Amino acid sequence: MKKHTILICLLIMGCSRHPHRDLAISYPFPRPDSTALTFLPGIISGDSLDFNAAFSPDGTSCYFSRSSGGVSDIYVTQFEGDQWQLPEMVSFSKGPFSEADPVFAPNGALYFISDRPSNEKDTLKNFNIWYVKPNGKGKWTEPVNERAVNSDSTEYYISFSANGNLYLASNRPGGYGSHDIYMSRLEDGAYTTPVNLGPAINAPQMEHDPYVTPDENAVIFTSVNRDDSKGTADLYYSVKSADNTWTPSRNLGTLINTPTYDFCPYISPDGKYFFFSSERDVKWIKTDALPGELKQLIVKTE
Template identity: 40%
Template sequence: MKKIVFILLWTSLQLCAQNSPNIAFENNSATAKIFIELPEFKNINLRDIAISPKYDEIFFTLDAPKNAFRTILTSKKVNGQWTAFSIASFSGNYHDIEPAFSPDGKKLFFASKRPINVEKTPKKDYDIWFVTKENGVWKHPTRLPETINSDQNEYYPSITNDGAIYFTAERPDAKGKEDIYKSEFKDGSYQTPVSLGTGVNTKTYEYNAYVSPDESFIIFGSYGRKGSLGRGDLYISFRKNAVWQDAIHLGNFVNSNQIDYCPFVTFDKKYFFFTSEKSTIQPAYKNLSMEKLKAILNDGSNGTSKIYYLSFDNLLKSLSLE
């Protein structure tokens, strides 16, 4: 079954590669808009996104139904035009998700189930890896050390200006089911990860944390909190005097009654991105034609996960109004 899914994805990607993508950034998007449309993948999930500091590369994950196969796609801006979407140079063989640039743009981190060392069997859990660019191509996947990775899931990396990494993990010292951890980078080595304080982590699930490179704020997903709108909502916490303050729910400006996750803010802080499984499909219709049915199921928010974006300033303004 997985082989069939991969063949279908590969065939569609060849068709997709023939067309230049329509990628545009609206300067003052007041409401969340779908960012990427893949006509060849109308009912395939898209999740998580990374945009380079110079706005010249984009990476995101294509996720087959029931997570049968996950791979990272990319597009590069060349002479003012975006290249056709293609499988990232380091991806396409194993489950790869959640790309994240270092602030200097020299490394690209991601989570993967690929084998380690000389092993041939993929891992059952996600580890965090990174690649570097050589002659314009991202190469040499390198697994982070055992200080970070374990035999449990580690995923959704986010990198600070001083090289520290924030990530989600399942660990014995977690405050809840999953916690958000930070590992400082000192003298060329990652330090023992520490679970963030109770302003962020709780007894339930916390995951998918984007941290600003200067560590002034963190946006993350959480499930099971009081006042949650759905199967997972997004929250923001601001850092004051080296302490993460109590997280603020992003409200229905972003959150829905479905899962909302995978936050990202561009390095210039102009745009906020997130993934959502929100749906505009209604429970009842009158005089439903085949054409209308096609439009309802194929266009817009139909319950498959899609990547949305809006003005980051407008998002912050919405918090002060609630």
């Protein structure tokens, strides 16, 4: 199912301060500076609706979502030899259900969203958060429903802090708008009930697709139809104040936001590049192009 359709028509979708010091991602050429480029055209960004990007912990694989024929699936491209290979659908995504929004947790598990039923009695056609764990030789365990963060509503687009706290979007009741951003703490190995991030981030319209910096000092997200937006949906950010509250959110600006729909924010594990989705493709730009107060919170490896 196309994510844009899910978000707009159905209204049901969407490194700590010490990044990976031993990570060396083989980025393709040409590489962007202050102008966003399409990421891996013909491999990740093709003729389909391709969105979001997430690197594996070792930087040799990149996972993304692809929508075709009304179903979304998760694909992966591997860096082998001296180039990124044509993508393949991951094994757990082969089936009649839609899967999307892959991202790695600090413990190495791969989280994603799926509209598969949570059990044999589940008849709700909504998206929940699931995860798989590596099982050796590129294989994965069977998907597990992360029940503590899910509800009878839709949950989607996951992001993790370095300590394992989980940020997500949901259209569950009680929010400030149709979809809001929430956070669930990892305590004693289990997730707590998600808490709404509040009105500094969540507006009366619709917020989704959160990316949190590893130390939880900033969050980047998509907001729909705000007064200062450049297009249908723009990327915004909020930083955490000294009193541990979120500052009023601000637009990321015209170096990133377009007249179309901008979503799926993600910063590479080495802190060098900012990824987002726009115009049916995955885009990337140097993190140096981000606003100053946000840029200074990102630690880059050399």
